Amino acid sequence: MSKLDRSEKLAILADAAKYDASCASSGSVKRNSAKSGGIGSTGGTGICHSYAPDGRCISLLKILMTNYCMFDCLYCINRSSSNVRRAAFTVQEIVDLTLDFYKRNYIEGLFLSSGIIRSPDYTMEQLVEVARRLRVVHKFGGYIHLKTIPEADPELLKQAGQYADRLSINIELPDDESIARLAPEKDGKLIRRTMDNLGKKVREAKAERKSSRKAPLFAPGGHSTQMIIGADASDDAKILTTSDGLYGSYGLKRVYYSAFSPIPDASSNLPAQAPPLLREHRLYQADWLLRFYGFSVAEIMQGGSAGQLDLNIDPKLAWALQNRARFPVNINLADQESLLRIPGLGGKGVGKILQARRFTALRLTDLERICQSVKKILPFITTVDWHPGKQLDSLNLYDRLKPPPEQLSLFPA
Amino acid sequence: MVADFRGGNALAKSTYRISLLSEVDLEGWRDHARRLLQGGVAPDQVTWTVEGRGNSGELDLSPPAAFPEQSSDQIARPVRISKTLLSLINSALLHSNEDRFDLAYRLLYRAQSVPALHRNPADADVLKLNRYAKAIRRDIHKMHAFVRFRKIGASEGREQFVAWFEPDHHITEAVAPFFRNRFTGMDWLIVTPGASIAWDGQKLSVGPGGCKEDVPQEDVVEAEWRTYYANIFNPARVKINAMKSEMPMKYWKNLPEAELIPSLLEQAGTRVEAMVAGAPDDRLFDSRTDEPAADRPTSLDQLYALLEQQPDAPRDKFSDRLIHGIGPDHADIMIIGEQPGDQEDREGKPFVGPAGQLLDRALEQAHIDRQQTFLTNAVKRFKFTPRGKRRIHETPNVGEINYYRWWVEQEIRLVNPKLVVALGATAARSLTGKAVTISRHRGEILPGPDGRSILITVHPSYLLRIPDEQGRQVEYAKFVRDLQLADNFVH
Numbered sequence: 001m002s003k004l005d006r007s008e009k010l011a012i013l014a015d016a017a018k019y020d021a022s023c024a025s026s027g028s029v030k031r032n033s034a035k036s037g038g039i040g041s042t043g044g045t046g047i048c049h050s051y052a053p054d055g056r057c058i059s060l061l062k063i064l065m066t067n068y069c070m071f072d073c074l075y076c077i078n079r080s081s082s083n084v085r086r087a088a089f090t091v092q093e094i095v096d097l098t099l100d101f102y103k104r105n106y107i108e109g110l111f112l113s114s115g116i117i118r119s120p121d122y123t124m125e126q127l128v129e130v131a132r133r134l135r136v137v138h139k140f141g142g143y144i145h146l147k148t149i150p151e152a153d154p155e156l157l158k159q160a161g162q163y164a165d166r167l168s169i170n171i172e173l174p175d176d177e178s179i180a181r182l183a184p185e186k187d188g189k190l191i192r193r194t195m196d197n198l199g200k201k202v203r204e205a206k207a208e209r210k211s212s213r214k215a216p217l218f219a220p221g222g223h224s225t226q227m228i229i230g231a232d233a234s235d236d237a238k239i240l241t242t243s244d245g246l247y248g249s250y251g252l253k254r255v256y257y258s259a260f261s262p263i264p265d266a267s268s269n270l271p272a273q274a275p276p277l278l279r280e281h282r283l284y285q286a287d288w289l290l291r292f293y294g295f296s297v298a299e300i301m302q303g304g305s306a307g308q309l310d311l312n313i314d315p316k317l318a319w320a321l322q323n324r325a326r327f328p329v330n331i332n333l334a335d336q337e338s339l340l341r342i343p344g345l346g347g348k349g350v351g352k353i354l355q356a357r358r359f360t361a362l363r364l365t366d367l368e369r370i371c372q373s374v375k376k377i378l379p380f381i382t383t384v385d386w387h388p389g390k391q392l393d394s395l396n397l398y399d400r401l402k403p404p405p406e407q408l409s410l411f412p413a
Numbered sequence: 414m415v416a417d418f419r420g421g422n423a424l425a426k427s428t429y430r431i432s433l434l435s436e437v438d439l440e441g442w443r444d445h446a447r448r449l450l451q452g453g454v455a456p457d458q459v460t461w462t463v464e465g466r467g468n469s470g471e472l473d474l475s476p477p478a479a480f481p482e483q484s485s486d487q488i489a490r491p492v493r494i495s496k497t498l499l500s501l502i503n504s505a506l507l508h509s510n511e512d513r514f515d516l517a518y519r520l521l522y523r524a525q526s527v528p529a530l531h532r533n534p535a536d537a538d539v540l541k542l543n544r545y546a547k548a549i550r551r552d553i554h555k556m557h558a559f560v561r562f563r564k565i566g567a568s569e570g571r572e573q574f575v576a577w578f579e580p581d582h583h584i585t586e587a588v589a590p591f592f593r594n595r596f597t598g599m600d601w602l603i604v605t606p607g608a609s610i611a612w613d614g615q616k617l618s619v620g621p622g623g624c625k626e627d628v629p630q631e632d633v634v635e636a637e638w639r640t641y642y643a644n645i646f647n648p649a650r651v652k653i654n655a656m657k658s659e660m661p662m663k664y665w666k667n668l669p670e671a672e673l674i675p676s677l678l679e680q681a682g683t684r685v686e687a688m689v690a691g692a693p694d695d696r697l698f699d700s701r702t703d704e705p706a707a708d709r710p711t712s713l714d715q716l717y718a719l720l721e722q723q724p725d726a727p728r729d730k731f732s733d734r735l736i737h738g739i740g741p742d743h744a745d746i747m748i749i750g751e752q753p754g755d756q757e758d759r760e761g762k763p764f765v766g767p768a769g770q771l772l773d774r775a776l777e778q779a780h781i782d783r784q785q786t787f788l789t790n791a792v793k794r795f796k797f798t799p800r801g802k803r804r805i806h807e808t809p810n811v812g813e814i815n816y817y818r819w820w821v822e823q824e825i826r827l828v829n830p831k832l833v834v835a836l837g838a839t840a841a842r843s844l845t846g847k848a849v850t851i852s853r854h855r856g857e858i859l860p861g862p863d864g865r866s867i868l869i870t871v872h873p874s875y876l877l878r879i880p881d882e883q884g885r886q887v888e889y890a891k892f893v894r895d896l897q898l899a900d901n902f903v904h
């Protein structure tokens with residue numbers, strides 16, 4: 001085989017990385033190059049430098065170091081038995097490419113993952129070396145997210161945390177049985193143990209930073225994970241319960257849900273199917289309710305049936321329709337928690353309502369200035385000049401609120 | 414800053430006409446606003462404009478108004494403004510809408526009697542100001558995101574970059590510190606229609622605006638960026654509206670990657686169809702070889718005797734010794750290796766060397782009884798290169814594998830196993846008649862010709878060659894798993 005140049009490798013290894021849902025470059029320490037004289041800064045929130053036609057933000061150079069892999073996880077395009085073209089970057093090639101892209105303001109930093117080659121330790125060493133060179137040799141101040149390999153030596157994890165803003169370990173599937181079946185070289189227990197270890201280190205480093213500003217950083221952007229949706233039979237309740245447990249036990253920043261994609265050269269043990277994108281979307285909405293709206297998994301699942309979220313309407317609306325007795329909520333009197341439970345009203349809108357209430361008793365015209373869409377929330381609220389009447393009791397409320405059926409497109413976009 | 418308080422008040426409506434030095438003369442606006450407030454001038458009596466904006470012809474008709482005489486207590490009257498409102502105003506004043514100065518003054522004026530005014534999100538003026546400020550934040554954010562530097566060279570060890578950008582509002586100066594803090598280690602210049610900003614490692618400077626042609630139109634890395642962009646896109650998830658809302662089309666003309674979008678979308682449908690249709694190749698098995706001029710043997714002994722008599726057997730480089738298969742003549746599992754090795758050749762039995770021992774261990778772990786399994790090789794004699802006292806194993810070529818295919822087929826027919834396990838590429842080739850990528854087909858029970866089930870996996874000698882201990886363990890575990898699959902299949 002002739003040697004691939006950097007651009008050919010990039011094509012293969014960017015393609016191989018696109019199934020990873022994570023793209024965030026936020027939540028790390030503030031850093032800039034004004035002092036170091038190097039290149040790169042991180043702010044509170046990351047910047048999306050471009051968008052792909054799949055609607056996803058391109059903020060980091062997201063690539064694999066190599067897509068050779070000795071593991072054989074059925075849902076993964078890079079599994080050892082897959083027939084994809086293989087390529088491998090050298091450490092220096094990744095460093096150069098990151099800097100070249102960064103200096104042209106294409107990216108916020110690097111998201112580096114890899115297939116496992118030679119051994120988990122060897123692979124992890126290479127990933128850490130990329131981050132080390134960027135930080136130490138090139139004084140790179142941009143964002144670095146490293147995917148860690150649970151099977152690698154914990155000492156390597158420690159080093160990775162020194163250089164990276166965020167670390168992640170993919171949980172892959174919601175239960176250990178599925179992991180054993182679809183990712184035979186992986187071990188659910190080991191993944192969680194490594195995650196636990198990581199969570200502890202992040203917490204410790206944060207606590208130390210509070211007492212001393214000179215204490216070393218360890219993955220200041222926290223850690224995250226990804227779960228593949230639709231590759232096994234787990235239902236939404238199972239998935240959300242797993243996420244809830246992960247947030248609670250290991251202090252994860254994010255759980256990413258990645259709809260299992262029909263991948264080229266898929267294993268014949270998995271059916272080729274359209275990706276359940278809407279399901280992925282509903283899971284993200286439910287995840288949001290878990291993290292920011294004080295919902296429990298049980299409450300969220302009230303809106304679904306047989307362990308699955310309702311695909312027609314968002315989970316908050318679904319919950320509200322099952323709990324109509326709690327509505328209508330008086331916009332001018334209700335506490336923050338009750339306001340947050342109104343479907344169609346988000347954290348920002350609630351904040352504005354609470355502020356505006358100090359000046360005046362709110363009317364619909366006031367709400368129109370505050371909310372994204374008053375129409376959506378009307379059945380669930382009362383204001384000085386509005387009461388939904390018996391709407392809430394009406395049997396066809398569900399049908400009225402769900403989005404109208406769309407003509408399916410023969411030619412997407 | 415030019416104060417232009419002209420006397421008279423004929424047209425009544427805008428008594429005071431203030432002309433600011435430039436679109437971003439925030440300081441000038443603040444000074445005037447302070448003095449107007451101190452003079453108690455109502456918002457509807459003031460008109461704001463910017464020098465040289467070229468839109469003030471009509472207003473020029475209005476006779477100049479005299480600035481109101483200020484009594485001493487008016488001058489002393491403090492102008493009150495909250496920090497939040499001030500920062501909102503500072504931001505909103507960068508908006509390109511010409512009414513921004515009026516709006517900001519009106520709010521300031523109203524805030525003198527209602528100090529917390531800006532905290533009422535339901536107030537129409539506050540709403541508008543917030544909208545302007547939000548548009549500015551968004552414009553600044555998009556400039557942070559969509560500036561694309563192009564390298565023009567290097568000087569004294571510092572690389573030099575230039576970019577062209579078209580912001581919607583007057584934000585160019587405001588974004589300069591961000592770019593300095595991010596790109597300290599290189600020299601750069603960003604040109605916009607209204608202004609340009611530059612950094613040379615020492616200081617930031619602001620210059621006049623320019624046009625797109627002033628800036629180089631390409632960069633060597635741009636092609637790679639486009640390669641990245643095209644390949645990170647997943648055709649199975651087209652969401653064009655989501656993309657357009659965050660990356661509006663007005664920016665596309667200056668983004669090198671955007672020119673790919675139409676063709677990517679066009680191909681998306683067919684690419685997904687290809688993925689879904691990409692079922693594994695079911696024409697794995699080639700038609701079998703022709704039978705030699707011999708009767709079909711009725712027992713294994715007869716088969717091997719017949720093979721011994723074959724006059725044209727490939728003897729060059731091969732040992733004279735024919736190695737028979739071993740095991741019960743009606744085993745459930747038949748395992749086919751590559752060829753006998755040095756030790757096998759000496760002892761006259763298959764699978765007794767190091768690879769055979771590893772196989773034994775793996776079989777035991779997979780709970781397969783070796784005594785109940787039929788073991789044989791795809792090539793029946795040891796092929797080697799002599800080197801001194803040693804005989805170095807040499808992989809059989811395609812012709813040699815094909816020569817023995819019929820014989821292997823007869824072995825299978827006579828033993829009649831429920832499952833045939835092929836170890837490694839030679840055995841797989843012997844079974845299928847084609848080159849087979851082991852990694853692609855391993856771990857699946859494949860339907861072979863004549864309804865026979867086939868399992869392909871690696872050869873144990875491959876495991877012995879993996880240098881890294883961790884890697885060997887992983888591969889060994891996979892090998893055991895494949896054998897377990899075989900065991901499960903026959904039980």
